[in-house]
Amino acid sequence: xxxxxxxxxxxxxxxxxxxxxxxxxxxxxxxxxxxxxxxxxxxxxxxxxxxxxxxxxxxxxxxxxxxxxxxxxxxxxxxxxxxxxxxxxxxxxxxxxxxxxxxxxxxxxxxxxxxxxxxxxxxxxxxxxxxxxxxxxxxxxx
Amino acid sequence: xxxxxxxxxxxxxxxxxxxxxxxxxxxxxxxxxxxxxxxxxxxxxxxxxxxxxxxxxxxxxxxxxxxxxxxxxxxxxxxxxxxxxxxxxxxxxxxxxxxxxxxxxxxxxxxxxxxxxxxxxxxxxxxxxxxxxxxxxxxxxxxxxxxxxxxxxxxxxxxxxxxxxxxxxxxxxxxxxxxxxxxxxxxxxxxxxxxxxxxxxxxxxxxxxxxxxxxxxxxxxxxxxxxxxxxxxxxxxxxxxxxxxxxxxxxxxxxxxxxxxxxxxxxxxxxxxxxxxxxxxxxxxxxxxxxxxxxxxxxxxxxxxxxxxxxxxxxxxxxxxxxxxxxxxxxxxxxxxxxxxxxxx
Numbered sequence: 046x047x048x049x050x051x052x053x054x055x056x057x058x059x060x061x062x063x064x065x066x067x068x069x070x071x072x073x074x075x076x077x078x079x080x081x082x083x084x085x086x087x088x089x090x091x092x093x094x095x096x097x098x099x100x101x102x103x104x105x106x107x108x109x110x111x112x113x114x115x116x117x118x119x120x121x122x123x124x125x126x127x128x129x130x131x132x133x134x135x136x137x138x139x140x141x142x143x144x145x146x147x148x149x150x151x152x153x154x155x156x157x158x159x160x161x162x163x164x165x166x167x168x169x170x171x172x173x174x175x176x177x178x179x180x181x182x183x184x185x186x187x
Numbered sequence: 188x189x190x191x192x193x194x195x196x197x198x199x200x201x202x203x204x205x206x207x208x209x210x211x212x213x214x215x216x217x218x219x220x221x222x223x224x225x226x227x228x229x230x231x232x233x234x235x236x237x238x239x240x241x242x243x244x245x246x247x248x249x250x251x252x253x254x255x256x257x258x259x260x261x262x263x264x265x266x267x268x269x270x271x272x273x274x275x276x277x278x279x280x281x282x283x284x285x286x287x288x289x290x291x292x293x294x295x296x297x298x299x300x301x302x303x304x305x306x307x308x309x310x311x312x313x314x315x316x317x318x319x320x321x322x323x324x325x326x327x328x329x330x331x332x333x334x335x336x337x338x339x340x341x342x343x344x345x346x347x348x349x350x351x352x353x354x355x356x357x358x359x360x361x362x363x364x365x366x367x368x369x370x371x372x373x374x375x376x377x378x379x380x381x382x383x384x385x386x387x388x389x390x391x392x393x394x395x396x397x398x399x400x401x402x403x404x405x406x407x408x409x410x411x412x413x414x415x416x417x418x419x420x421x422x423x424x425x426x427x428x429x430x431x432x433x434x435x436x437x438x439x440x441x442x443x444x445x446x447x448x449x450x451x452x453x454x455x456x457x458x459x460x461x462x463x464x465x466x467x468x469x470x471x472x473x474x475x476x477x478x479x480x481x482x483x484x485x486x487x488x489x490x491x492x493x494x495x496x497x498x499x500x501x502x503x504x505x506x507x508x509x510x511x512x513x514x515x516x517x518x519x520x521x522x523x524x525x526x527x528x529x530x531x532x
Contacts, residue, residue: 081363081483086355086493090362091347096460097365160457164481 049124056117061178063110064150068175070102071168078165100164103171104157111150118143142181149174188229188527189248190324192283193256193275194241197297200274202237208264208271210235215311218263219318225262226255230322232315232329234290236307238297243287245324253277284328284519288512291332292339293346300345300501305336324526328519335515342511345504348497352380352490353387355497356464360388363462363483364431372432373397374415375423375443377405380466380487381436385413388432397430399423401437424448428455436466443471449482464490 077093080086093099121143122132133140153170156162162170195208210218210233222242223231230245242260246252257275261268278286289295291308312329315321321329340346349355357367364370372388374381377400385396396415400406403419410417418426424444427433435443444463453461458481465472465486477484 077362081359082477084485084489084493086348086359087496091358095362095365097363161454163458164460166480 049120049127052120053117053124056113056120060110060114060117061182063106063113064171064175064178067103067106067110068172070099070106071171071175074099074103074168075165075172078168096164100167103168107150107153107157107171111147111154114147114150118147139181142177146174146178146181149177188324188523188530189246189252189279190244190283190328190523191246191252191277191279192241192243192286193253193277194234194239195271195274195276196239196241196295199276200271204271204274205238205240207266208240208260209237210240212310215314216318219315219320221263222256222259223318223320225259226252228252228255228320230325231320232311232325234308234311236304239290239295241290243283243325243328245322281516281520284516285512287328287332288335288515289509291336292508292512293336294339294505294508294512298350299498299505300347300350302336302340302346305333305340308336309333324523327522331515331519335512338515339508339511343504343507345501345508347504348493348500350494350497350501352487352494353384355490355493356384356485357387357391359483359485360432360462361391363460366392367394368392369394370431371395371397371429372434373399373418373423373426373430374409374434374436375399375420375471376435376437376439376467377409378436378438378466381434382409382412384434384436384464384466385409385415389413393432397426399426424452427452427461431459431462433461433463434466435463435471437471439467439471440469441471442473443467444473444476446473446475446479449476449479453479453481 073093074096077090077096077099080090080093081096126132149170153167153174157167195205197205215233215235219231219233222228222233227250228244228246232243234241234243242256244252244256257268257272260266286295291305293299293301293304296304308329312321312333315325349358360367367388370393372385372393374385374396388396396413397418398406398410398413398415399418399420400409401420403417406417409415433444437443449461460481460483463472463476463482463484465484468487470486472484472486474484476482
């Protein structure tokens with residue numbers, strides 16, 4: 046089923062782009078937060094965007110990336126079924142990692158939506174998730 | 188053809204004298220006309236702001252125009268020459284050109300790099316044109332001055348960084364919270380610096396202001412002046428759940444806000460960022476609060492250090508600005524030299 050293969054590949058790229066934007070916003074957030082907390086209102090402070098903007102950008106990018114990732118995983122399952130005859134191969138690292146990644150982003154969205162965490166900790170989580178994603182990509186591509 | 192500026196400014200004269208010699212905005216056009224009618228000046232222009240009063244003049248060589256201008260000032264303001272003469276400076280030709288270019292670029296201002304002065308120079312120029320007292324030389328001089336000011340502003344970092352406690356606080360608030368037009372500030376205490384800060388917040392479009400004080404009447408007094416709401420001191424901590432900026436400016440010798448207050452507050456605020464400004468001496472807010480996620484605490488020293496840093500930064504940029512001013516002055520002097528030759532022939 047080539048259609049699902051195409052959907053899978055396109056959506057995975059799109060979700061990676063969204064998550065990359067999220068982690069970039071998160072990294073800038075951490076730099077700006079650090080500058081403000083430590084009272085370093087110099088060049089960096091004035092050039093970087095404000096905290097609320099960066100926090101929102103991070104959150105929204107994940108909000109866009111997550112459903113796309115979900116579509117990607119689902120289409121991956123269907124595609125796998127057409128090749129291997131099963132939806133899910135338990136021993137396939139790529140599948141396992143993708144699921145873990147999906148859970149992490151779900152967690153980030155959950156804590157942010159329920160307002161348990163905001164700002165710095167969400168930023169750290171989303172950078173961690175992005176690194177894991179990159180590792181998944183390199184670690185499982187053969 | 189001689190070019191000169193004669194005047195006083197914040198460096199040479201106290202405010203009482205500057206007030207006496209200044210020209211109110213609605214009189215400038217008339218004053219320009221009077222000055223030209225009563226002197227041998229070929230061209231003239233009055234620049235009058237709260238920090239300076241200067242007269243730019245073009246005159247035929249070898250004519251004593253300076254005493255003419257001074258006697259005009261004495262008559263207009265009803266003052267004796269001896270009252271202000273020693274406070275006055277006269278700069279001629281290239282020095283006058285460089286002086287105006289520096290003034291227009293904010294380099295000669297009380298707060299170096301402030302840009303309001305460019306607008307005032309522009310207004311003075313428009314007024315003088317309206318009074319028909321400028322000619323080829325002053326027109327070109329002032330157009331070049333405004334052009335130089337623009338160049339200084341865009342090519343250097345002289346205007347960067349806030350240089351007052353109020354503007355630093357506003358800039359921080361915007362970086363932490365975003366736009367202020369949907370934000371609420373609470374001020375605790377009615378100290379003078381706090382009041383000034385409220386003024387800045389109002390000017391920058393803050394949505395609403397709450398005022399609290401141990402004596403409610405004082406809070407009500409301040410609230411009336413800022414179209415704010417006075418709230419009871421007891422239980423102001425409850426209010427913090429809906430407030431984005433807290434300004435503490437009481438005379439209390441102890442902490443008014445403790446770390447535990449904020450720790451238990453943050454979940455109720457849904458972790459929305461909170462900016463606390465402690466203007467009180469001794470400090471009224473527990474320093475440890477700055478360690479809490481999404482809570483940002485600045486005290487008066489922190490703000491003043493940033494102000495000093497920004498001023499130093501501006502002073503460091505001066506060299507670049509002076510370079511631009513000198514290059515522009517070179518250009519203008521070349522043009523003027525050619526004009527002089529043309530006139531002599």
